[in-house]
Amino acid sequence: MISNTLPLSLIDNPILSQWIAFEENGRVRVGSGKVEIGQGILTALTQIAAEELDVRPDQINLVSGQTDVSPAEGFTSGSYSIAVGGASIRLVCAEVRSLFLERLAETLRCPAGELSIENGKFLRSGKDTGRDYWSMAGEIKLERRASGTAPVKAPSSYRIVGKHLPRLDLPAKIRGSGFIHDIVVENMLHARVLRQPWRGAHLAALDENAVRKAAKHPVEILREGEFVALTSDSEIAVMRSSEAARTLARWEGGSPPPSNVGTREWLKAEKSRDKVTDIGHRGPAPIGRTVEAEYSRPFLTYGSIGPCCALAEWKDNALKVWSHSQGPAVLRDWLARALGLPAAQVTVLHRQGSGAYGHNTADDAAFDASYIAMRHPGRTVRVQWSREDEFGASPISTAMAIKLRAVLDKDNRPADWSIEIWSPPHAQRPGMNGNSNLTGAAALPNAPPLNPLGDVPDERGGGATRNAVAIYDLPRHRMIHHMLPEVPMRTSSLRGLGAWANVFAIESFIDELAEIAGEDPVSYRLSLLSDPRPRRVVETAARMSGWFEQRRLPEGRARGFGFARYKNIASFAAVVVEIEAEEDIRLKKIWCAADAGLVIAPDGAKNQLEGGIIQGASFVMREQVKFEDGRVSTDTWEDYPILRFSDIPEIEIEVIDNPNEPTLGLGEASVGPTGAAIGNALARALGRRVRDLPLTRERITATLLAD
Amino acid sequence: MSGSFDFVVNGRSVSVTCDGSVPLLTVLRDHLGLRGTKFGCGTEQCGACMVLIDGKPEYSCSREAQTVEGKAIVTVEGLWNGEELSALQEAFLGEQAGQCGYCLPGILISATALLDKNRNPSRADIIAALDPHLCRCGIQNRVVRGVQKAAAMIAAERSAGARS
Numbered sequence: 001m002i003s004n005t006l007p008l009s010l011i012d013n014p015i016l017s018q019w020i021a022f023e024e025n026g027r028v029r030v031g032s033g034k035v036e037i038g039q040g041i042l043t044a045l046t047q048i049a050a051e052e053l054d055v056r057p058d059q060i061n062l063v064s065g066q067t068d069v070s071p072a073e074g075f076t077s078g079s080y081s082i083a084v085g086g087a088s089i090r091l092v093c094a095e096v097r098s099l100f101l102e103r104l105a106e107t108l109r110c111p112a113g114e115l116s117i118e119n120g121k122f123l124r125s126g127k128d129t130g131r132d133y134w135s136m137a138g139e140i141k142l143e144r145r146a147s148g149t150a151p152v153k154a155p156s157s158y159r160i161v162g163k164h165l166p167r168l169d170l171p172a173k174i175r176g177s178g179f180i181h182d183i184v185v186e187n188m189l190h191a192r193v194l195r196q197p198w199r200g201a202h203l204a205a206l207d208e209n210a211v212r213k214a215a216k217h218p219v220e221i222l223r224e225g226e227f228v229a230l231t232s233d234s235e236i237a238v239m240r241s242s243e244a245a246r247t248l249a250r251w252e253g254g255s256p257p258p259s260n261v262g263t264r265e266w267l268k269a270e271k272s273r274d275k276v277t278d279i280g281h282r283g284p285a286p287i288g289r290t291v292e293a294e295y296s297r298p299f300l301t302y303g304s305i306g307p308c309c310a311l312a313e314w315k316d317n318a319l320k321v322w323s324h325s326q327g328p329a330v331l332r333d334w335l336a337r338a339l340g341l342p343a344a345q346v347t348v349l350h351r352q353g354s355g356a357y358g359h360n361t362a363d364d365a366a367f368d369a370s371y372i373a374m375r376h377p378g379r380t381v382r383v384q385w386s387r388e389d390e391f392g393a394s395p396i397s398t399a400m401a402i403k404l405r406a407v408l409d410k411d412n413r414p415a416d417w418s419i420e421i422w423s424p425p426h427a428q429r430p431g432m433n434g435n436s437n438l439t440g441a442a443a444l445p446n447a448p449p450l451n452p453l454g455d456v457p458d459e460r461g462g463g464a465t466r467n468a469v470a471i472y473d474l475p476r477h478r479m480i481h482h483m484l485p486e487v488p489m490r491t492s493s494l495r496g497l498g499a500w501a502n503v504f505a506i507e508s509f510i511d512e513l514a515e516i517a518g519e520d521p522v523s524y525r526l527s528l529l530s531d532p533r534p535r536r537v538v539e540t541a542a543r544m545s546g547w548f549e550q551r552r553l554p555e556g557r558a559r560g561f562g563f564a565r566y567k568n569i570a571s572f573a574a575v576v577v578e579i580e581a582e583e584d585i586r587l588k589k590i591w592c593a594a595d596a597g598l599v600i601a602p603d604g605a606k607n608q609l610e611g612g613i614i615q616g617a618s619f620v621m622r623e624q625v626k627f628e629d630g631r632v633s634t635d636t637w638e639d640y641p642i643l644r645f646s647d648i649p650e651i652e653i654e655v656i657d658n659p660n661e662p663t664l665g666l667g668e669a670s671v672g673p674t675g676a677a678i679g680n681a682l683a684r685a686l687g688r689r690v691r692d693l694p695l696t697r698e699r700i701t702a703t704l705l706a707d
Numbered sequence: 708m709s710g711s712f713d714f715v716v717n718g719r720s721v722s723v724t725c726d727g728s729v730p731l732l733t734v735l736r737d738h739l740g741l742r743g744t745k746f747g748c749g750t751e752q753c754g755a756c757m758v759l760i761d762g763k764p765e766y767s768c769s770r771e772a773q774t775v776e777g778k779a780i781v782t783v784e785g786l787w788n789g790e791e792l793s794a795l796q797e798a799f800l801g802e803q804a805g806q807c808g809y810c811l812p813g814i815l816i817s818a819t820a821l822l823d824k825n826r827n828p829s830r831a832d833i834i835a836a837l838d839p840h841l842c843r844c845g846i847q848n849r850v851v852r853g854v855q856k857a858a859a860m861i862a863a864e865r866s867a868g869a870r871s
Binding site for chain 1: 728729730733742744745746747748750752753783784792796799803805808809810811834835838840841842844845846847848849850
């Protein structure tokens with residue numbers, strides 16, 4: 001059953017007219033605070049709205065992330081968009097449909113059961129009544145609170161949801177258009193900001209003449225505190241001068257990270273706030289064989305192909321900002337606070353950027369553009385970050401250390417299980433912990449001091465603790481979370497937050513326990529899974545890959561298995577990876593089974609799962625942001641290799657049909673299981689386990705030599 | 708430093724007066740208003756800026772504009788005629804080969820060059836031709852299928868053309 005309880009987005013935006021309006025051109029405007037970040041959300045939300053209203057998808061005009069007209073729905077993150085934003089649109093559209101039909105039944109003095117809707121036209125016993133949503137729109141007041149009680153359609157009657165609808169945004173993109181980077185307005189002023197290399201850094205010296213000379217074209221230099229902006233009517237001039245400024249600037253003071261930053265030793269030596277959470281029975285600890293293992297992941301970055309970009313205009317006492325922020329309404333509020341404006345004077349209009357896989361610099365670019373625009377009234381300021389700053393000054397996905405410990409019973413099943421995590425927070429988006437978290441604002445004179453940092457609370461999915469509780473039947477479970485609040489960098493969200501590292505650790509550990517038990521790792525998992533729903537996902541992946549049949553692989557090849565339910569409440573995904581490994585890993589084939597409940601856009605779901613598989617593989621095989629002399633030393637793609645065409649094998653995906661269960665977010669579900677499956681395959685291929693990520697040639701060689 | 712130079716873009720002769728040492732990408736995007744080609748890294752490492760120069764895929768982000776004097780450039784805008792998409796673009800839509808789409812203009816350029824010289828590319832041929840391109844969303848397998856599909860569509864058109 002699809003639940004009728006009010007989703008959060010509808011509680012925050014309770015009035016029907018905040019969501020929906022009938023436009024004169026025969027289209028329905030549906031608002032959403034959720035935004036397109038490459039995941040196909042606009043198409044899926046359109047399908048949901050069209051389905052409940054009984055209009056064609058091309059009759060829906062989805063207006064997303066425009067703070068003047070769209071509902072405020074926080075951030076587009078955490079795989080919540082369909083489950084919360086989509087559920088809200090479904091309830092709103094169902095209610096609007098009911099209101100119109102009730103009204104028509106009254107007018108025609110007929111039972112509502114005789115009425116139906118096709119392409120927005122109202123029919124009585126299948127015959128056109130001459131009325132439709134648009135002709136009756138004047139009679140129905142939508143300035144009323146959503147009750148959330150109107151009947152929604154049964155999934156078995158769906159005609160649009162769950163069927164293939166080509167991505168609505170792709171035709172423009174295939175022509176090279178549709179991006180914020182491509183907006184051109186008259187009288188544009190290009191700008192780029194010199195970034196502080198670490199928190200609190202003071203600009204001790206900058207040779208402004210040399211900076212101007214490098215531009216080969218007039219540039220203006222705006223300096224306020226540590227905020228240095230270069231502006232010009234030529235973009236190449238600001239690019240050239242900012243490159244020069246980056247090389248010429250001499251910084252001092254502040255808190256540069258130490259040379260061992262990101263290592264297990266560094267994580268464990270940092271000041272921490274500790275929390276212990278027990279699940280299951282306590283009492284005397286069981287006695288038996290004790291197994292321990294420690295895993296770690298390094299700092300990573302989201303690495304979008306296009307650098308972040310924003311435009312802003314300050315005119316008639318109002319600030320208008322074009323941004324690919326994941327939270328336009330939140331950005332509006334925090335831009336206003338950082339700039340000392342009432343929120344009502346700021347409008348943020350979402351425009352699409354390069355893919356977002358976590359907290360990127362879109363919000364920072366929006367602040368840069370806004371701050372500079374207020375000093376150039378009437379001009380539209382365009383800021384586009386450099387690739388180097390995208391690596392060096394962006395929010396960073398934090399390193400983590402994870403220790404697992406199990407006491408085994410006589411059947412080699414865990415009688416006692418604990419996970420201990422050392423990690424800085426995983427979310428410092430605008431507004432979190434009461435901080436603006438806008439890097440430009442922090443560089444200004446008299447910037448407000450940083451409020452103490454917390455991580456995403458466990459009840460909201462957790463940050464470092466996301467997926468830290470293993471999905472298996474464990475009688476005693478302890479989680480020890482060492483939250484490191486004082487690290488000197490802006491650690492923030494990357495696809496799955498702490499989830500994929502926890503899944504890597506847990507699923508590696510499960511394989512280690514299976515090996516101790518002398519059992520097949522999939523059979524061992526199944527022996528710890530009593531719930532039929534996850535069992536089915538594990539069994540499906542095993543069947544797809546012929547896991548139990550294909551025991552003997554060619555020399556040098558091995559398979560690994562990984563499984564998780566994202567956040568333990570969203571989609572389930574099981575992944576099998578076949579690799580070839582000597583000193584390096586070559587991916588040969590990947591299979592994935594997933595259960596996402598009711599799937600709205602079947603091809604979109606597969607696209608997201610496959611994207612998560614490839615990104616998850618890239619995370620564990622290659623990626624690490626490095627530091628040197630207190631600053632990020634990763635500057636280019638050469639320093640930060642990600643998987644390429646030649647690294648990617650064929651991938652088979654099966655999404656289990658489960659239309660009567662609520663939709664579960666799936667954008668992050670396959671990332672963790674893929675990384676774990678690769679680690680497990682590598683351990684089987686080498687006969688040794690590499691527990692510190694990434695699984696590079698150097699790490700593999702070092703592990704082999706260490707034993 | 709500022710000078711005038713002539714070349715052909717998408718079949719149209721253009722004359723540009725500017726500092727010839729600026730990147731070709733700047734001339735295409737800022738001077739000629741062809742915003743389809745994308746800036747990605749500026750160091751020839753991601754492929755978002757790929758254009759055809761005399762039929763060969765080349766990075767445009769750091770190549771000096773004055774070096775294309777007299778040459779023929781094709782950008783993503785030149786892959787279709789303003790009404791009908793190219794077979795490759797149609798095939799990409801058919802395969803839904805895209806997520807955020809930022810890398811697509813560059814990939815379409817390299818794939819066009821491949822299909823021009825190889826009518827029936829294998830999976831390995833396609834991967835080799837597209838390996839300079841980074842995609843962070845993970846659409847590589849869809850792109851490979853899109854190129855294969857386009858090759859089949861072009862072959863079918865050719866044989867239909869030969870029969871008629």
